[in-house]
Amino acid sequence: MRTLARYLRLYFIIEAQYIKARMQYRADFLVSSIGMFFSSLATLAVFWILFNSINDLAGWTFMEMVFIYAFYMIAISPMQILFDHFWQLRFHIRQGTFLKYYFRPLNMMFYYMSEMFDLKGLTQLLVGIGLLIYASTQLEISWTAARVILLLVTLFSAALVQVAVVLIATCAAFWVVDSWPVLGLAWKLREFAPYPMSIFDGAFRFTFTYIIPIGFVAFYPSQLFLRPEQVSPLVYASPLIGIALFALMYWIWTQGVNSYTGTGS
Amino acid sequence: MSLIHIQDLSKHFKILNRRQGLGGAFRDLFSGDYRTVRAVDGIALDIQPGEIVGYIGPNGAGKSTTIKMMTGILKPTAGTITVNGQVPYANRIRQAQIMGVVFGQRTQLWWDLPVIESFKILKEIYRVDQATFDRHMEVFEKLVGLKELYSQQVRTLSLGQRMLCDISASFLHNPQVVFLDEPTIGLDVSIKAKIRSVVSELNRVRGTTIILTTHDLGDVEALCRRIIILDKGKILFDGPTKKVTSLFGAYRTLKLQIDDFDDTTLSSLREKLAGRFGRDHGVTVASIEELWTDVTIDQARTPLSDVLNFIMKTFPVFDVRIVEISMEKVVQQVYEGALG
Ligand SMILES: Nc1ncnc2c1ncn2[C@@H]1O[C@H](COP(=O)(O)OP(=O)(O)OP(=O)(O)O)[C@@H](O)[C@H]1O
Ligand SMILES: [Mg+2]
Numbered sequence: 001m002r003t004l005a006r007y008l009r010l011y012f013i014i015e016a017q018y019i020k021a022r023m024q025y026r027a028d029f030l031v032s033s034i035g036m037f038f039s040s041l042a043t044l045a046v047f048w049i050l051f052n053s054i055n056d057l058a059g060w061t062f063m064e065m066v067f068i069y070a071f072y073m074i075a076i077s078p079m080q081i082l083f084d085h086f087w088q089l090r091f092h093i094r095q096g097t098f099l100k101y102y103f104r105p106l107n108m109m110f111y112y113m114s115e116m117f118d119l120k121g122l123t124q125l126l127v128g129i130g131l132l133i134y135a136s137t138q139l140e141i142s143w144t145a146a147r148v149i150l151l152l153v154t155l156f157s158a159a160l161v162q163v164a165v166v167l168i169a170t171c172a173a174f175w176v177v178d179s180w181p182v183l184g185l186a187w188k189l190r191e192f193a194p195y196p197m198s199i200f201d202g203a204f205r206f207t208f209t210y211i212i213p214i215g216f217v218a219f220y221p222s223q224l225f226l227r228p229e230q231v232s233p234l235v236y237a238s239p240l241i242g243i244a245l246f247a248l249m250y251w252i253w254t255q256g257v258n259s260y261t262g263t264g265s
Numbered sequence: 266m267s268l269i270h271i272q273d274l275s276k277h278f279k280i281l282n283r284r285q286g287l288g289g290a291f292r293d294l295f296s297g298d299y300r301t302v303r304a305v306d307g308i309a310l311d312i313q314p315g316e317i318v319g320y321i322g323p324n325g326a327g328k329s330t331t332i333k334m335m336t337g338i339l340k341p342t343a344g345t346i347t348v349n350g351q352v353p354y355a356n357r358i359r360q361a362q363i364m365g366v367v368f369g370q371r372t373q374l375w376w377d378l379p380v381i382e383s384f385k386i387l388k389e390i391y392r393v394d395q396a397t398f399d400r401h402m403e404v405f406e407k408l409v410g411l412k413e414l415y416s417q418q419v420r421t422l423s424l425g426q427r428m429l430c431d432i433s434a435s436f437l438h439n440p441q442v443v444f445l446d447e448p449t450i451g452l453d454v455s456i457k458a459k460i461r462s463v464v465s466e467l468n469r470v471r472g473t474t475i476i477l478t479t480h481d482l483g484d485v486e487a488l489c490r491r492i493i494i495l496d497k498g499k500i501l502f503d504g505p506t507k508k509v510t511s512l513f514g515a516y517r518t519l520k521l522q523i524d525d526f527d528d529t530t531l532s533s534l535r536e537k538l539a540g541r542f543g544r545d546h547g548v549t550v551a552s553i554e555e556l557w558t559d560v561t562i563d564q565a566r567t568p569l570s571d572v573l574n575f576i577m578k579t580f581p582v583f584d585v586r587i588v589e590i591s592m593e594k595v596v597q598q599v600y601e602g603a604l605g
Contacts, residue, residue: 009389010390011387012388013385013386014375014386014387017375017378017382018377018378018384021378021379022517036571096371097337097371099368099371100368100371100373102337102338102357102361102372103336103361103364104361104390105358105359105362105364105390105391106358106360106361106390107358115375137353
């Protein structure tokens with residue numbers, strides 16, 4: 001507990017500095033936030049155009065799709081905001097600059113990830129929350145206390161799944177010189193997450209459910225709120241899946257950190 | 266008790282012998298064709314609290330690999346190593362608290378933040394209390410003139426300024442031992458001198474143990490009483506720096522570019538020098554780099570100015586440089602029994 005408090009405190013101190021440094025470039029911050037705002041809405045535009053010619057997608061209405069998408073945006077925000085430094089890992093590893101993360105008396109993943117705080121991810125988070133409120137009003141979902149708690153729990157585990165999938169792919173850099181194909185694939189697959197899994201054929205659906213379980217980033221947990229009567233028992237296990245995947249990811253990271261010996265110098 | 270104790274320590278890297286081309290890369294996937302690099306190969310040493318030790322040797326000798334083992338990043342292939350009585354890799358976080366590390370030109374400060382913020386973050390990371398922090402910052406101010414740089418972003422510092430900041434930072438939490446891996450690489454003479462004085466002062470006032478690797482014998486001469494020479498993973502010499510500098514301090518190398526250089530130039534140069542200064546004259550001739558002829562002179566036996574004058578009169582020289590003896594030369598001489 002004391003360690004947790006210490007790390008939180010440290011995180012705030014470091015991030016406060018980063019935000020201060022970023023705010024000095026106000027134009028840069030504004031432009032990237034506006035960019036994020038519109039790119040968040042781009043997928044929504046695709047839905048809108050799609051639903052102009054069809055009435056439903058595998059039985060899901062436009063507003064339900066908006067709900068799933070909003071859930072997705074909130075669930076991927078922690079990755080965007082807190083773990084954005086993962087993009088640089090393969091460069092740090094190849095150039096030997098990853099070495100410095102070993103020298104501080106800190107958890108290495110914490111230290112590594114604390115070096116980046118992506119403010120524009122907050123835009124995405126806010127858009128997601130706005131859309132979720134809008135869609136659930138339209139769909140007349142009643143937010144009882146139990147539902148709200150369920151929402152928070154499922155969002156948290158969905159975020160864990162998202163972080164775990166991307167970071168496992170990122171860790172390939174510890175063993176493979178050119179790890180971009182692995183990471184690029186994981187990043188690309190993520191874009192399938194806000195679609196109903198039922199539109200994919202058997203092999204893909206199986207993959208997205210059991211192997212690279214991006215179905216758990218948005219679609220399956222959303223079902224709990226949209227069509228609770230249709231939910232398969234597996235969906236109730238999503239918090240466990242999130243925690244297990246995150247643990248697996250952390251184990252792989254530890255193996256990578258231990259096997260990386262640094263370029264000679 | 267020794268602060269650092271190393272016995273029969275080895276680190277071997279297994280490297281895949283890569284084949285050419287795409288087909289080769291594919292076959293490499295299943296290849297068991299490994300080559301072993303003995304980066305550190307059975308060394309033993311003991312370092313006492315408060316020492317400054319020069320850890321030197323040519324490129325690829327295994328210096329950085331040794332430091333990585335002492336800091337707990339690398340697990341030894343064989344042998345024992347303890348720092349402050351503990352095995353470094355067994356508990357990296359605990360060991361990191363008692364160490365400071367500066368690795369070459371790679372800064373460990375926060376690139377985009379002002380210098381002072383890096384120090385404040387380090388204060389939190391290492392749990393340095395405010396009074397100690399203020400006292401240490403005062404010392405850095407006196408030695409380095411750090412205040413001037415406080416508000417500057419780390420990435421805007423010059424290499425020398427950054428190095429001074431990094432070195433100061435590595436002492437902030439009052440570590441028992443600081444590892445400096447080539448802290449003076451790529452720096453000009455005046456910054457080098459400053460770094461030397463800062464390091465020696467911090468060692469003096471705090472009694473911090475320092476392990477220094479460098480390619481500059483001048484650093485070792487200025488800072489270290491003790492020198493360890495490493496080559497091909499083995500220790501060639503471990504003893505007083507004085508013994509080494511008295512041997513090599515007097516050596517200088519004249520680098521010459523001679524007009525119309527051809528196959529006969531070297532031998533003719535050798536002959537003429539022998540004719541003028543005698544056979545046992547402490548002057549050797551070699552050509553290592555293209556276009557440059559190296560004449561190494563033991564100034565204890567033959568004055569450099571005499572040799573230079575003589576060569577300038579006898580050969581059409583159009584460029585001259587004078588350099589201190591190189592690490593490679595020292596190692597070669599040690600092999601040849603110079604330190605007995
Ligand atoms: N991660 C690694 N994988 C394979 N070989 C390595 C690795 N790190 C170092 N080596 C090899 O081990 C040997 C010693 O390297 P090391 O970096 O310790 O040398 P060094 O004395 O620090 O040299 P320099 O003065 O150039 O910095 C070299 O042959 C190097 O190629
Ligand atoms: Mg080195």
